[in-house]
Structures are given as C-alpha cells and as structure tokens.
Amino acid sequence: xxxxxxxxxxxxxxxxxxxxxxxxxxxxxxxxxxxxxxxxxxxxxxxxxxxxxxxxxxxxxxxxxxxxxxxxxxxxxxxxxxxxxxxxxxxxxxxxxxxxxxxxxxxxxxxxxxxxxxxxxxxxxxxxxxxxxxxxxxxxxxxxxxxxxxxxxxxxxxxxxxxxxxxxxxxxxxxxxxxxxxxxxxxxxxxxxxxxxxxxxxxxxxxxxxxxx
Amino acid sequence: xxxxxxxxxxxxxxxxxxxxxxxxxxxxxxxxxxxxxxxxxxxxxxxxxxxxxxxxxxxxxxxxxxxxxxxxxxxxxxxxxxxxxxxxxxxxxxxxxxxxxxxxxxxxxxxxxxxxxxxxxxxxxxxxxxxxxxxxxxxxxxxxxxxxxxxxxxxxxxxxxxxxxxxxxxxxxxxxxxxxxxxxxxxxxxxxxxxxxxxxxxxxxxxxxxxxxxxxxxxxxxxxxxxxxxxxxxxxxxxxxxxxxxxxxxxxxxxxxxxxxxxxxxxxxxxxxxxxxxxxxxxxxxxxxxxxxxxxxxxxxxxxxxxxxxxxxxxxxxxxxxxxxxxxxxxxxxxxxxxxxxxxxxxxxxxxxxxxxxxxxxxxxxxxxxxxxxxxxxxxxxxxxxxxxxxxxxxxxxxxxxxxxxxxxxxxxxxxxxxxxxxxxxxxxxxxxxxxxxxxxxxxxxxxxxxxxxxxxxxxxxxxxxxx
Numbered sequence: 001x002x003x004x005x006x007x008x009x010x011x012x013x014x015x016x017x018x019x020x021x022x023x024x025x026x027x028x029x030x031x032x033x034x035x036x037x038x039x040x041x042x043x044x045x046x047x048x049x050x051x052x053x054x055x056x057x058x059x060x061x062x063x064x065x066x067x068x069x070x071x072x073x074x075x076x077x078x079x080x081x082x083x084x085x086x087x088x089x090x091x092x093x094x095x096x097x098x099x100x101x102x103x104x105x106x107x108x109x110x111x112x113x114x115x116x117x118x119x120x121x122x123x124x125x126x127x128x129x130x131x132x133x134x135x136x137x138x139x140x141x142x143x144x145x146x147x148x149x150x151x152x153x154x155x156x157x158x159x160x161x162x163x164x165x166x167x168x169x170x171x172x173x174x175x176x177x178x179x180x181x182x183x184x185x186x187x188x189x190x191x192x193x194x195x196x197x198x199x200x201x202x203x204x205x206x207x208x209x210x211x212x213x
Numbered sequence: 214x215x216x217x218x219x220x221x222x223x224x225x226x227x228x229x230x231x232x233x234x235x236x237x238x239x240x241x242x243x244x245x246x247x248x249x250x251x252x253x254x255x256x257x258x259x260x261x262x263x264x265x266x267x268x269x270x271x272x273x274x275x276x277x278x279x280x281x282x283x284x285x286x287x288x289x290x291x292x293x294x295x296x297x298x299x300x301x302x303x304x305x306x307x308x309x310x311x312x313x314x315x316x317x318x319x320x321x322x323x324x325x326x327x328x329x330x331x332x333x334x335x336x337x338x339x340x341x342x343x344x345x346x347x348x349x350x351x352x353x354x355x356x357x358x359x360x361x362x363x364x365x366x367x368x369x370x371x372x373x374x375x376x377x378x379x380x381x382x383x384x385x386x387x388x389x390x391x392x393x394x395x396x397x398x399x400x401x402x403x404x405x406x407x408x409x410x411x412x413x414x415x416x417x418x419x420x421x422x423x424x425x426x427x428x429x430x431x432x433x434x435x436x437x438x439x440x441x442x443x444x445x446x447x448x449x450x451x452x453x454x455x456x457x458x459x460x461x462x463x464x465x466x467x468x469x470x471x472x473x474x475x476x477x478x479x480x481x482x483x484x485x486x487x488x489x490x491x492x493x494x495x496x497x498x499x500x501x502x503x504x505x506x507x508x509x510x511x512x513x514x515x516x517x518x519x520x521x522x523x524x525x526x527x528x529x530x531x532x533x534x535x536x537x538x539x540x541x542x543x544x545x546x547x548x549x550x551x552x553x554x555x556x557x558x559x560x561x562x563x564x565x566x567x568x569x570x571x572x573x574x575x576x577x578x579x580x581x582x583x584x585x586x587x588x589x590x591x592x593x594x595x596x597x598x599x600x601x602x603x604x605x606x607x608x609x610x611x612x613x614x615x616x617x618x619x620x621x622x623x624x625x626x627x628x629x630x631x632x633x634x635x636x637x638x639x640x641x642x643x644x645x646x647x648x649x650x651x652x653x654x655x656x657x658x659x660x661x662x663x664x665x666x667x668x669x670x671x672x673x674x675x676x677x678x679x680x681x
Contacts, residue, residue: 004296004297007297007298007299007303008297010299011281011297011299011452011504011506011510012278012281012282014506014510014511015277015278015281015452015510015513016278017514018510018511018512018513018514018515019275019277019278019513019514020514023278024276024278024279028279029279032276032279032280032457033283035457035458036458036460037269037457037458037460037461037464039262039265039269039460039461039463039464040258040261040262040265042256042257042258042467043257043258055477059480107494108494109494109495112404112405112408128477128478130478130482135493135495135496136490136492136493137492137493137494140493140494140495141437141441141495141496142441142442142495144437145434145437145438145441146438162463163459163460163463163466164459164460164463167459167460167463170459175490176291177291177424177425177426177484177486177487178486178490179485179486179487179488179489179490179493179496180437180441180483180484180485180486180496181426181483181484181485181486182437182481182482182483183481183482183483183484184480184481185478185479185480185481185482186480187480188432188433188434188480188481189432189433189480190349190350190396190432190433191366191432191474192348192349192350192353192366192367192368192433193349193353193368193371193373193376193392193395193396194237194240194372194373194392195240195241195244195366195369196392198392198393198396200396200397200400201349201396201399201400201432201433201434201435202347202349202400202403202404202433202434202435202438203433203434203435203437203438203480203481204434
C-alpha cells in the first residue's frame with residue numbers, strides 16, 4: 001500500500017475507532033445520501049427586488065434599474081462617464097449579444113491594468129442582497145476581482161429569496177457546478193488596520209448592479 | 214511554529230505592559246462585541262440557527278468517515294485531487310511535493326489557520342520559495358515576522374503607526390500614515406504577486422460533500438485572486454470541516470459572519486469546484502485539497518468531541534476578558550483565546566500548554582456566544598482535571614488543594630477559618646480594597662483585591678434568620 005493510501009486508511013480507521021464502530025453498512029449510507037436537510041430560513045416579507053437593492057446598497061454597492069436588456073449599454077456608459085473611467089472594458093461573452101458603442105471591449109480574462117469589467121450574474125440572492133456569478137467561458141473569474149470597477153447585469157427575474165433557492169439554480173445547470181461560484185455582496189473591503197473599514201482592499205473598489213426588468 | 218504556551222505567565226505580564234498592544238486591543242474590544250450583538254438581535258431566528266448548527270455538526274461528526282469519502286469522490290469527479298495528512302509533517306510534505314513538481318517560485322496565500330497549524334510557510338521558504346501572505350492582516354504580520362494574534366483579525370494587535378513603519382521599511386517611502394493610503398499601498402504591491410504566483414494556497418471554511426467544493430469566506434477578495442491567478446490551487450483544511458450539502462453550509466454561513474465580524478455577510482463567499490474546465494478562460498489548472506487530521510480524529514472519541522464543531526469564527530476570543538487583556542500572542546501558539554486554550558493542549562500535549570486551561574475565569578461568555586454551542590468552560594475545566602490526574606499540576610498547587618480538601622470536608626473548621634480570614638482581610642483593607650497581601654502577590658501586584666465585609670455569608674445568613 002502506498003504512503004498516501006496508508007494515510008487515508010489510517011485517518012478513516014481512526015475516525016471509526018473513535019466512534020467505536022466499523023464502516024457504516026450500505027443501508028445507513030443510503031439513508032445518509034438520501035438526507036435532505038430543511039434548516040430554518042430567516043423569514044422575509046419584502047418584495048425580492050426591493051430587498052436585494054436595500055441590502056446590496058447597505059454595503060456600499062450601487063444599483064440602477066433598466067426596463068430591458070437593450071438598455072444595458074447606455075446604463076454602462078452612464079456609469080463609466082459618471083466615474084470618469086477610460087473608454088474600455090473587459091466584457092463577459094455572456095453579454096456579446098449587446099453592442100457597446102464608444103467602448104473598446106474584449107472578452108478575454110482581465111489583465112493586471114484592467115479598469116472596468118462588465119459581467120452577467122447567474123442569480124441574485126435577496127436574503128443578504130448578493131450576486132451569484134458562475135464562472136465559465138462567458139464569465140471569466142478575473143472579471144469579478146481584478147478591475148477597480150465591476151458592473152454586473154442582473155435580471156430581476158433571476159433574484160431568488162434565500163441561498164437554498166440559489167443552490168437549486170446551480171443544481172439545475174446541465175454543465176454542473178462551475179469552477180468558481182462567486183457570491184459577491186459589494187465592493188472589496190478590509191478592517192485589518194485598526195478595525196477601520198476601508199473599501200477596495202484587493203478586489204473591486206466599486207460594484208454597480210444594473211437590474212434588468 | 215514552535216509552541217511557547219508554557220511561557221503564558223511571562224508573556225501575559227509583558228502584554229499588559231505593552232502600551233501599543235493595549236492601545237490596539239482597546240480599539241478592537243468594543244467593536245466586535247457590539248456588532249455581533251446587533252446582528253444577533255436583528256435576526257429573530259439566530260438562537261434557533263445556533264441549535265440547528267450544533268445538532269447538524271453532531272450529525273456530521275457521528276458520520277464523518279462517510280461524508281469524507283463522499284466528499285473525496287465528488288472532488289475527484291470534478292477533476293480535483295484529495296490528499297490525506299495524518300499530521301503536520303505529512304501535510305507539509307504533500308504541499309511541498311506539489312510545489313516542487315510545478316517548480317514553484319512564488320506562492321501566494323489566502324488566510325488559512327491550518328497552514329499556520331502545520332507550519333507551512335517556514336517549510337516553503339526553507340525550500341527557496343517566495344511565500345506571500347495576501348490577506349492584509351496576514352501580510353502585516355508576515356512583514357513583522359510574527360504569528361497571528363487572532364484567528365480572523367491576525368494583526369489586531371498592531372497599531373496604525375506600527376503598520377506605517379512596517380510598510381515604509383518593506384516598500385520604501387514615502388511613509389503613509391492614513392488607513393486608505395496604507396491599504397492602497399498593499400493593494401498595489403500584492404497585485405503583482407498574484408499575477409506572478411505559481412501556486413495559490415487557501416484555507417477552506419467548509420468542504421461540501423454533495424458537490425466536492427471548498428468554500429472560503431473573505432472581505433478583501435485576496436483569497437479569490439490567490440486561487441484564480443495561480444496555476445495551481447491548494448486548499449488546506451481540517452477533516453472536521455466537511456458538510457454534507459450546500460444547504461448545510463448555508464446554515465453555518467448564516468452564523469459565521471454574524472458571529473465573527475458582526476456582519477450580515479462577508480463580501481465574498483466563494484465556492485470552488487475542481488480546476489478550470491477545458492473551455493474556461495481563467496482559473497487554476499490544478500486543484501488539490503489537503504485534508505489534515507493532526508489530532509482531530511482522536512478528539513472525536515472522547516469528551517472533547519464538542520470542540521470539533523468549531524467553525525473558527527473567533528467570537529469566543531472577542532468576548533473573553535483574558536484575551537481582551539493580554540491579546541493572542543500570550544497564548545504562545547496558533548490558536549488563542551478560549552478555543553485555543555482547548556485546542557492547543559489537545560494538539561500539542563497537555564504538558565506543553567499547562568497555563569492555557571487555567572487562564573480562564575470560567576465566566577462563560579465564550580459559550581454563550583459560540584454559534585455552535587461548544588461548552589468551552591466545561592472543556593477547560595475538564596482539561597484542568599486531566600492535568601491534575603496526570604500530575605502536571607505544580608506541586609505547590611497540588612498541596613494547596615489537598616489542604617483545601619481537608620478543610621472543606623470539615624465544616625466546623627472551615628467556618629472557623631473563614632471567620633478569621635474575613636475579619637483579617639477586612640481589618641487590613643483601606644477604602645474597601647487590599648493593595649498588598651502576603652502570599653497573594655500574584656493577584657495584588659497587578660490589581661487590588663476587593664475586601665470582604667468582615668462577616669462571612671453564613672454569619673449574615675444566620676443573623677437574618679434570627680431576625681425572623
């Protein structure tokens with residue numbers, strides 16, 4: 001037996017011996033695999049979009065709401081101009097159906113000097129007011145963390161109430177779990193110097209959500 | 214990291230006289246406690262969730278072997294690799310071998326207490342690698358060549374001035390003095406490291422058996438840059454961190470940020486599943502998880518099983534009067550405060566951490582805020598009992614206990630001595646307190662002893678009954 005297999009068996013045996021039993025039988029294992037927990041979900045009595053906006057903005061995130069997907073490029077441009085950012089962006093290929101006139105865009109991963117990224121969220125979670133991003137060829141992970149400004153497109157209909165409903169969205173994906181599921185609740189922050197909250201620690205300094213619908 | 218827990222008393226005295234440390238601790242003290250209390254008050258289900266979290270953890274621990282096997286199978290199915298390490302040495306070797314195989318020169322690290330526990334940084338540096346801590350707090354203490362003093366706020370013992378000095382020395386001037394400038398300077402320096410890194414190492418708050426995922430929770434985003442931009446992502450985690458499903462992880466996520474930093478949620482919750490997919494544009498090419506036992510499976514069998522429920526939120530130390538007075542370094546190893554006082558003797562040996570279970574007033578605040586209801590004072594008391602049974606308790610203390618037992622089992626003698634003692638203490642007191650007391654300088658050197666009223670409780674009680 002290899003050293004690695006030895007360590008594995010030794011640890012599992014040590015666990016079982018501490019629990020004063022041998023390996024579980026197939027019946028018990030099947031029971032455990034069939035277990036579907038129903039933990040308490042904090043009560044909510046607020047409309048989902050309103051709650052998402054209230055919660056997301058409570059942590060220094062910003063939001064805008066547009067009527068349709070065709071309005072997204074204008075909303076992105078308005079944000080860019082307001083913040084005085086250069087006319088370029090890394091845009092997730094999930095948004096390649098949209099034209100961004102006046103903006104120099106690419107669909108590649110974000111480089112070290114990337115200033116702005118525009119991404120499509122898989123879902124919003126109203127409970128804490130957070131975005132759920134699923135990585136993939138149309139949604140690189142670096143877009144979520146490298147640029148100073150992150151603009152995220154979120155369909156109003158994709159906002160769910162609790163985390164558990166967001167997991168159902170992930171489970172329903174034909175391609176299964178992505179490499180990275182990023183739940184983002186606002187701009188990057190730190191309190192590591194004298195407990196003083198400072199935005200823009202390592203990730204984006206600003207996160208702006210454009211809610212569609 | 215070498216254990217220095219047996220120097221607790223000297224280090225505590227040193228800490229109390231360290232003006233910078235006292236200044237830093239003073240700033241931290243109220244913040245965590247107040248914010249946690251507010252979050253708990255704003256969530257009506259909070260107490261219900263604590264009870265469910267305790268029960269769910271107990272269920273997991275009772276079936277730990279099964280969930281670990283399911284987790285391993287799911288990681289493998291997603292294209293990742295699981296490694297098992299019985300102890301710190303095996304864990305270091307596994308990680309070193311991976312780093313050497315990919316010829317790693319720069320290793321970035323997100324915050325991981327298990328990596329501190331196994332002494333990983335020293336081992337990587339010894340083999341010629343550049344190791345960069347990327348959590349701002351961890352980065353600060355790496356520059357200071359110090360271990361963390363808190364499990365979620367590793368540089369809580371540093372003042373802004375000290376951070377300014379460290380940054381000026383490491384990055385060159387001009388010296389920054391404001392928090393935004395200091396944070397920005399670290400951001401710029403570390404950015405380059407993320408992009409150059411060969412291996413990125415993070416911890417794992419939760420390991421999900423259902424999906425084969427590891428979950429990290431951060432505010433800064435450093436863990437994400439660490440694990441995304443490096444070619445290889447290695448997760449270090451204890452075997453007890455596995456949870457069956459994403460829904461179970463959610464139960465603990467609802468408690469973690471609220472208990473730890475007093476936030477409703479941290480900024481980033483990241484679920485990592487396997488390496489980058491074939492058509493992905495970024496993400497690591499390899500994904501490894503190192504499951505570390507290091508004494509945990511042994512704890513599962515006895516009275517310290519409850520300790521394995523710990524989700525490393527730090528609420529116990531935030532609410533501990535002893536931690537609040539001396540800070541984390543006095544504890545002499547990786548885990549400070551109440552949870553550290555239980556874990557350190559169990560992992561490193563009872564005789565290597567004699568003072569820790571005794572550096573506790575048994576006030577119970579830690580247990581009252583623990584999100585998974587670990588009875589920390591009971592466990593500390595149990596450790597004291599074990600110390601006594603194994604003859605680790607100092608001879609003088611054992612003799613004193615014998616004398617006390619002799620007296621306490623003879624009520625007449627006990628009351629007589631009590632009356633003498635109460636009157637004596639009352640007589641030597643000035644303005645209700647005693648400044649100096651023979652044989653009790655350990656107490657009176659650092660604080661006054663409140664004087665008793667002169668009569669014992671029993672005398673007062675009998676007097677009251679007599680009146681009726």
